[in-house]
Amino acid sequence: MASPDITLHTCSTPNGVKISIALEELGLPYKVNYVSFEKREQKSPEFLKISPAGKIPALTDHDFNIFESGAILIYLCENYDPEEKLLPKDPKLKSQVIQWIMFQMAGVGPMQGEANFYNTFSPEHVPYCIERYTKYTLADITNYSMVKFHLICGIPNLDDLPNLKAWVARIDARPATQKGIDVPNP
Numbered sequence: 001m002a003s004p005d006i007t008l009h010t011c012s013t014p015n016g017v018k019i020s021i022a023l024e025e026l027g028l029p030y031k032v033n034y035v036s037f038e039k040r041e042q043k044s045p046e047f048l049k050i051s052p053a054g055k056i057p058a059l060t061d062h063d064f065n066i067f068e069s070g071a072i073l074i075y076l077c078e079n080y081d082p083e084e085k086l087l088p089k090d091p092k093l094k095s096q097v098i099q100w101i102m103f104q105m106a107g108v109g110p111m112q113g114e115a116n117f118y119n120t121f122s123p124e125h126v127p128y129c130i131e132r133y134t135k136y137t138l139a140d141i142t143n144y145s146m147v148k149f150h151l152i153c154g155i156p157n158l159d160d161l162p163n164l165k166a167w168v169a170r171i172d173a174r175p176a177t178q179k180g181i182d183v184p185n186p
Contacts (some may be wrong), residue, residue: 001060006030009050010057010183011037013114015069018145019057021180022073026080032183070101104143111170112146112153119154130154144171148181 005058008023008030010016023030035041035056043054051058051067059075066072076088088094118129147168150158158165171177 002079003063004028004030007033007060009035009036009047010056013056013111014093014145014149015055016057017148017181019059019068019072020183021074021145021177022076022086024176024180025174027078028076028080054154055085070105073101074098089151089158092109100143104146107148108143114148115155120152121132123152144168148172 006023006028008019010019010032010118011034014181020030021034035047042051042056047056047058050060051063053067055067057069057072058065059072060066061075061079066075081087091145114129116128122129144153147158147164158168172181
């Protein structure tokens with residue numbers, strides 16, 4: 001296994017912190033390149049060479065660029081997780097993990113993005129849309145970063161979801177989560 005030379009290109013969003021948490025869980029050294037949305041750095045020609053979709057997170061390992069958070073997580077585990085801490089090698093177990101990653105990427109993530117839009121940026125208040133996009137919850141590590149940022153969707157707390165609230169608290173208590181959640185900005 002080659003030594004990593006990793007740069008994480010990110011900012012403080014649910015998708016951004018899931019990579020820093022995984023890097024911390026794996027105990028991998030990495031540098032952080034903060035990508036400013038305010039300056040639209042994610043659309044700069046330099047960044048588009050790393051992430052053609054112009055989205056964060058992205059990761060550079062030596063001279064290899066990876067974009068899309070699920071692809072980054074799988075790459076990290078396939079290359080730097082020989083102990084199978086986060087991704088089992090057994091094909092069926094690995095498939096189950098990848099299914100939940102895809103569920104987050106195709107379900108919870110886009111739904112939370114829509115909830116954020118209708119609660120934060122929409123020029124008009126559309127109750128149907130707000131209700132539709134604020135009822136999704138999931139108790140799974142792959143979805144932690146999305147659930148953790150429930151406030152941006154207009155969900156004030158998790159008090160009515162005691163199992164989910166307890167699950168978030170358990171993940172919050174993990175040392176790697178405490179380190180990773182503060183990348184790139186405490």
